[in-house]
Amino acid sequence: MSKVSFSVNGKTRELALDTRTTLLDALREHLHLTGSKKGCDHGQCGACTVIVGGRRINSCLTLAVMHEGDEIKTIEGLGTPENLHPMQAAFVKHDGYQCGYCTPGQICSAVAVLDEIKAGIPSHVSADLNAPAQLTNAELRERMSGNICRCGAYSNIAEAITEVAGRQA
Amino acid sequence: MKSFTYERARTPADAAAAALRNPDTKFIAGGTNLLDLMKLEIETPAHLIDVNGLALDKIEPTAEGGLRIGALVRNTDLAADRRVRRDYGVLSRALLAGASGQLRNKATTAGNLLQRTRCPYFYDTNQPCNKRRPGSGCAAIGGFSRQHAVVGASEACIATHPSDMAVAMRALDATVETVRPDGATRTIPIAEFHRLPGDTPHIETTLQPGELITAVTLPKPVGGRQIYRKVRDRASYAFALVSVAAIVQRDGTGRVALGGVAHKPWRVEAAEAQMPRGAKSVAAQLLADAKPTRENAFKLSLAERTLGAVLTEAKG
Numbered sequence: 378m379s380k381v382s383f384s385v386n387g388k389t390r391e392l393a394l395d396t397r398t399t400l401l402d403a404l405r406e407h408l409h410l411t412g413s414k415k416g417c418d419h420g421q422c423g424a425c426t427v428i429v430g431g432r433r434i435n436s437c438l439t440l441a442v443m444h445e446g447d448e449i450k451t452i453e454g455l456g457t458p459e460n461l462h463p464m465q466a467a468f469v470k471h472d473g474y475q476c477g478y479c480t481p482g483q484i485c486s487a488v489a490v491l492d493e494i495k496a497g498i499p500s501h502v503s504a505d506l507n508a509p510a511q512l513t514n515a516e517l518r519e520r521m522s523g524n525i526c527r528c529g530a531y532s533n534i535a536e537a538i539t540e541v542a543g544r545q546a
Numbered sequence: 547m548k549s550f551t552y553e554r555a556r557t558p559a560d561a562a563a564a565a566l567r568n569p570d571t572k573f574i575a576g577g578t579n580l581l582d583l584m585k586l587e588i589e590t591p592a593h594l595i596d597v598n599g600l601a602l603d604k605i606e607p608t609a610e611g612g613l614r615i616g617a618l619v620r621n622t623d624l625a626a627d628r629r630v631r632r633d634y635g636v637l638s639r640a641l642l643a644g645a646s647g648q649l650r651n652k653a654t655t656a657g658n659l660l661q662r663t664r665c666p667y668f669y670d671t672n673q674p675c676n677k678r679r680p681g682s683g684c685a686a687i688g689g690f691s692r693q694h695a696v697v698g699a700s701e702a703c704i705a706t707h708p709s710d711m712a713v714a715m716r717a718l719d720a721t722v723e724t725v726r727p728d729g730a731t732r733t734i735p736i737a738e739f740h741r742l743p744g745d746t747p748h749i750e751t752t753l754q755p756g757e758l759i760t761a762v763t764l765p766k767p768v769g770g771r772q773i774y775r776k777v778r779d780r781a782s783y784a785f786a787l788v789s790v791a792a793i794v795q796r797d798g799t800g801r802v803a804l805g806g807v808a809h810k811p812w813r814v815e816a817a818e819a820q821m822p823r824g825a826k827s828v829a830a831q832l833l834a835d836a837k838p839t840r841e842n843a844f845k846l847s848l849a850e851r852t853l854g855a856v857l858t859e860a861k862g
Binding site: 379395396397399418419420423426432433434435438439440442443445486489490493496497498499500501503506507518519520521522523524 | 547549550551552554574577578581582585594596598622625626631632635638639642643645646647648649651652781782783
């Protein structure tokens with residue numbers, strides 16, 4: 378067992394965990410924040426995406442004990458049923474899901490993608506590495522490629538993100 | 547996953563010394579490859595040394611006019627660094643062609659060099675694999691080998707190195723800096739860092755037991771058109787079938803390295819003299835000793851055509 382302390386959605390949490398516990402399992406099994414989903418558990422599907430220190434990561438591929446002092450944001454910290462985050466509201470409006478299993482990961486990823494574009498981080502499809510990143514459909518699709526949706530709601534997901542991005546611009 | 551003990555390293559030399567004391571130790575940084583393999587019990591370390599606190603996360607100019615990239619610099623930060631984008635475009639492009647946004651936010655420069663093959667027989671613990679269990683045989687030879695190496699392979703292993711970043715590093719003549727358990731440091735040219743499989747495919751690099759990567763250094767920028775072109779089965783988030791990292795000068799001379807074809811980034815300096823003559827001449831020399839399987843022979847023409855597309859793009 379190993380002790381670790383980190384902040385989840387603004388609240389400090391102290392846990393004593395088996396060193397093998399992934400951040401995803403710590404969130405779901407120990408803190409009962411079951412919004413983040415376990416899909417493949419190997420970093421291939423993105424259902425477990427959370428935001429750590431402002432950056433999206435696969436919570437299944439990192440050990441909880443490696444996050445001492447970190448600030449973690451999960452889908453539960455983005456909005457509430459009464460007060461949805463704009464990205465959550467846009468996913469509802471544009472029907473950006475079918476079964477919903479990948480949705481928390483998609484939304485966490487989408488929120489972080491807009492921050493990455495704002496920070497000027499280029500992508501594989503950026504035509505010019507030295508120009509500001511563009512907010513095109515091709516850019517969003519490339520940047521969201523780590524989030525798989527087996528229902529195939531991709532075009533609606535892209536529309537939801539585009540709407541939020543437009544409002545922020 | 548097998549149980550393990552865990553410690554946070556205080557200095558690079560301490561980490562190296564601690565790793566030597568226990569031969570079942572692994573360093574962990576991003577963890578994106580190691581934890582995947584630990585879940586499958588392909589990697590079963592008894593002890594993990596977390597090196598994330600070692601402050602090796604800076605990109606600094608060198609006295610020679612190059613860049614020194616800390617071992618812990620995340621793939622996202624390296625790809626987005628203004629100096630890398632401007633002066634080492636092939637490296638930015640290679641990084642952005644690999645993995646997903648989430649993984650690039652975690653994966654480190656040193657970890658990227660050290661990632662293991664994605665050979666499906668290495669991943670399947672029911673199959674023999676000389677890399678996973680030395681001496682057990684190779685299920686890929688005679689198996690489904692479409693993704694596998696066409697050059698530099700051996701009777702013991704036909705796995706490829708999966709990194710995109712390392713291919714660009716090879717074209718850029720990067721140098722790997724390390725610290726050893728006795729505290730001594732050394733530099734390893736990237737050309738000598740990864741090994742060919744031979745009869746010991748489980749030994750993938752020239753690192754010694756306990757030796758820790760502290761940085762990767764890029765020499766002074768060489769200019770030219772810098773292009774990384776990756777061919778894969780889907781448009782994003784997939785490993786290369788073939789990739790080409792190229793630096794092409796105005797007079798048509800330059801450098802080229804291939805990914806997806808060998809156990810290490812594949813570069814043959816002598817072949818580069820053929821660059822002004824075109825892709826066919828370069829590929830003929832670069833892949834002269836190729837021994838493809840029936841299933842991956844397509845990689846030879848694919849490599850030549852991808853190189854051809856890159857050389858055409860460089861002229862435009």
